[in-house]
Amino acid sequence: MEFVVGIDVGSLSTDAVILGEEENILGYSIVGTGDSSTDAAREAMDSAAANAGVDMVRASLIISTGYGRAAVPGSGRQVTEIACHAAGAYHFFSDTELVIDIGGQDSKVIRVGKGGKVLDFAMNDKCAAGTGRFLEVMSAKLKIPLDQMGTFSLAARGEASISSVCTVFAESEVVSLVARNFPKEEIVKGLHRSVVNRVWAMTRQMSVKGGVTMTGGVAKNTGVVALMEERLGRKINVPAEPQIIGALGAALMALRHLKGAAAG
Amino acid sequence: MIMNGHPEARARRDYILEQKRGFGRRVIGVFPAYYPRELLLSMNILPVEIWDPPLESSHANAHLQSYICSVVKQGLELILQGKCRDLDAFLFPHTCDSIQNLASIVNDYLGIEKPCYFFYHPKAPYKESSRWYYIKQLEDLALRLEKQFGPLNHHEFKKKVEQGEDLRRTIGELYRRRAEGTLGLSNVEFYRILRQVEYLHPDDFLPVLTAILKRPPDRKSKGLAVIVSGILPNPPEVLEHLDRLGINVADDDFLSCSRRLLARPAISTVPFEAMADSYFGMQPCCTKGSAIEDRLKSILDKAKSSSAKGVIFQMVKFCEPELFDVPILVEGLKAEGLATLVIDTELNQGMSGQLVTRLEAFAEMIG
Ligand SMILES: Nc1ncnc2c1ncn2[C@@H]1O[C@H](COP(=O)(O)OP(=O)(O)OP(=O)(O)O)[C@@H](O)[C@H]1O
Ligand code: SF4
Ligand SMILES: [Mg+2]
Numbered sequence: 001m002e003f004v005v006g007i008d009v010g011s012l013s014t015d016a017v018i019l020g021e022e023e024n025i026l027g028y029s030i031v032g033t034g035d036s037s038t039d040a041a042r043e044a045m046d047s048a049a050a051n052a053g054v055d056m057v058r059a060s061l062i063i064s065t066g067y068g069r070a071a072v073p074g075s076g077r078q079v080t081e082i083a084c085h086a087a088g089a090y091h092f093f094s095d096t097e098l099v100i101d102i103g104g105q106d107s108k109v110i111r112v113g114k115g116g117k118v119l120d121f122a123m124n125d126k127c128a129a130g131t132g133r134f135l136e137v138m139s140a141k142l143k144i145p146l147d148q149m150g151t152f153s154l155a156a157r158g159e160a161s162i163s164s165v166c167t168v169f170a171e172s173e174v175v176s177l178v179a180r181n182f183p184k185e186e187i188v189k190g191l192h193r194s195v196v197n198r199v200w201a202m203t204r205q206m207s208v209k210g211g212v213t214m215t216g217g218v219a220k221n222t223g224v225v226a227l228m229e230e231r232l233g234r235k236i237n238v239p240a241e242p243q244i245i246g247a248l249g250a251a252l253m254a255l256r257h258l259k260g261a262a263a264g
Numbered sequence: 265m266i267m268n269g270h271p272e273a274r275a276r277r278d279y280i281l282e283q284k285r286g287f288g289r290r291v292i293g294v295f296p297a298y299y300p301r302e303l304l305l306s307m308n309i310l311p312v313e314i315w316d317p318p319l320e321s322s323h324a325n326a327h328l329q330s331y332i333c334s335v336v337k338q339g340l341e342l343i344l345q346g347k348c349r350d351l352d353a354f355l356f357p358h359t360c361d362s363i364q365n366l367a368s369i370v371n372d373y374l375g376i377e378k379p380c381y382f383f384y385h386p387k388a389p390y391k392e393s394s395r396w397y398y399i400k401q402l403e404d405l406a407l408r409l410e411k412q413f414g415p416l417n418h419h420e421f422k423k424k425v426e427q428g429e430d431l432r433r434t435i436g437e438l439y440r441r442r443a444e445g446t447l448g449l450s451n452v453e454f455y456r457i458l459r460q461v462e463y464l465h466p467d468d469f470l471p472v473l474t475a476i477l478k479r480p481p482d483r484k485s486k487g488l489a490v491i492v493s494g495i496l497p498n499p500p501e502v503l504e505h506l507d508r509l510g511i512n513v514a515d516d517d518f519l520s521c522s523r524r525l526l527a528r529p530a531i532s533t534v535p536f537e538a539m540a541d542s543y544f545g546m547q548p549c550c551t552k553g554s555a556i557e558d559r560l561k562s563i564l565d566k567a568k569s570s571s572a573k574g575v576i577f578q579m580v581k582f583c584e585p586e587l588f589d590v591p592i593l594v595e596g597l598k599a600e601g602l603a604t605l606v607i608d609t610e611l612n613q614g615m616s617g618q619l620v621t622r623l624e625a626f627a628e629m630i631g
Contacts, residue, residue, distance in 0.1 A: 067617050067621070079628065080621050080624045080625040080628060081621070082621070082625035082628070082629075083625065083628045083629075106618065118625065118628065118629045119629070120598070120603070120604075120629075121625055121629070123618060123621070123622060125608065
């Protein structure tokens with residue numbers, strides 16, 4: 001066996017991880033999902049393969065996850081992103097008892113047991129409240145690049161209060177705050193607070209005492225992470241590249257599947 | 265308008281017309297959930313239940329607040345779209361505030377030409393007077409119905425009550441065989457068949473069930489067993505998906521199914537008394553104000569006897585009685601080591617990607 005591939009076709013990003021036999025990451029990629037899951041999957045796998053310097057045709061097994069998991073060419077198995085984020089987070093932080101994955105259209109809270117096994121989970125409802133999409137809409141409205149939202153929020157002295165969780169209503173609140181010359185930093189912090197509050201409602205149900213790991217694109221937002229830590233009252237583990245954790249989990253499962261098959 | 269082309273709806277309508285023509289039966293549209301079926305049947309009235317008509321909701325929103333369950337919304341839509349022409353009357357049992365509200369909209373404000381009947385049943389905790397009250401309500405309803413449909417024949421009433429007992433026993437056997445894993449019906453098939461109880465006359469429905477039970481027992485199914493709780497098994501795509509995932513619904517706690525279709529056998533043979541026996545012998549239910557401990561115990565017992573690994577709560581959005589119970593049930597089931605999943609569904613709305621992920625993640629978790 002040379003390598004396995006995990007691919008996570010999410011609503012906003014499609015991420016691929018190429019994993020060697022020793023659970024070592026050989027290469028990865030993050031591309032936009034766009035309007036075709038299949039095309040995005042192909043692009044992500046090709047780019048990760050180029051990055052790892054391997055030829056995709058030699059992949060021993062591809063496991064796909066995420067919303068577009070059924071549309072991945074060559075996928076040998078499909079697993080939900082719940083199980084994959086749990087496995088991926090546990091790989092980096094073995095004290096993980098809770099995973100908070102905030103992606104583009106979903107936020108998920110996963111209670112994790114030994115070996116990264118899923119014990120329980122909760123997911124947000126259909127709307128965009130408390131998700132990355134909500135933050136994207138606001139970042140466009142405020143003309144602050146997504147990757148600077150965290151810095152803005154951390155620099156805030158005060159905090160705007162955003163009362164609506166609904167993206168549409170919150171957007172009009174933001175418009176009126178901007179019109180009243182409210183400092184952008186404080187608006188951003190208020191928006192982050194609203195995301196954290198939404199996710200907190202799910203986190204609270206799980207009542208865990210051990211390590212908490214954040215995954216998904218929103219974990220790159222230092223403002224959200226800081227407020228979540230404040231809410232939880234402890235440090236949160238954040239992987240170096242949180243956006244690929246679902247794909248990594250899928251790759252780990254592929255590896256275990258092959259090793260299990262070889263063993264017995 | 266989906267209704268005319270919808271095969272189940274068409275089968276239902278054809279059946280109703282045939283019952284009217286062939287047997288001179290009158291037809292009452294009954295809203296959920298508990299009502300004295302046998303009393304209606306003994307007066308040659310066919311009860312046709314209105315739970316989830318497959319209609320595009322367009323008119324009902326004008327009369328209802330937005331945070332209302334779709335059972336009420338769809339029921340009102342059915343009336344407003346003029347699809348109740350074949351019915352002779354409506355019956356509104358006192359199930360919850362939302363049905364109560366619907367009853368008043370239909371009866372007091374819509375100005376429809378059809379008689380509306382109301383049926384109040386006692387809510388738990390039951391007192392000594394509860395049984396007396398229930399029988400009194402039955403007698404009152406009988407008196408009111410007699411004015412429109414002619415006198416109650418007591419001999420016929422006794423026969424129908426006995427048939428009702430027979431039906432409960434047969435459905436109970438169907439549930440027992442399913443929990444044991446030897447029934448050999450998919451989740452979709454089981455509920456498609458069982459839900460015919462909502463409009464078939466027992467003379468026609470009982471033979472369907474008996475025929476299924478007569479088939480030789482299937483090999484024990486190997487899938488993962490779960491219990492599903494909720495108001496009714498809709499959207500059916502959830503069952504389809506569970507079938508696909510190899511998950512067997514081994515028992516349920518649906519209001520439209522086990523909660524009201526199963527009951528301890530009646531002790532009395534006097535019709536009104538026997539009906540009270542079965543009413544008070546039904547399973548615990550939030551719409552009857554049952555103690556949450558009783559409901560939890562009932563679900564736990566089901567899980568134990570069917571070796572279920574988890575419980576799925578398939579919620580009708582904005583169903584208040586259920587919303588009060590579910591968080592406490594979830595907590596209690598988890599404490600007993602059962603996995604739980606709560607899903608919010610809209611009637612006849614199929615499955616979203618999120619719903620698929622939840623079901624699949626649940627299957628992975630208990631697998
Ligand atoms: N550099 C960044 N800084 C801050 N936030 C970011 C950054 N990159 C991405 N995000 C956030 O991450 C979100 C996308 O996350 P992710 O890629 O995990 O979603 P997804 O997996 O496609 O969605 P889902 O899991 O809901 O299907 C974006 O909406 C954005 O808010
Ligand atoms: S019991 Fe729930 S679903 Fe049924 S009518 Fe009442 S509120 Fe609606
Ligand atoms: Mg994702």
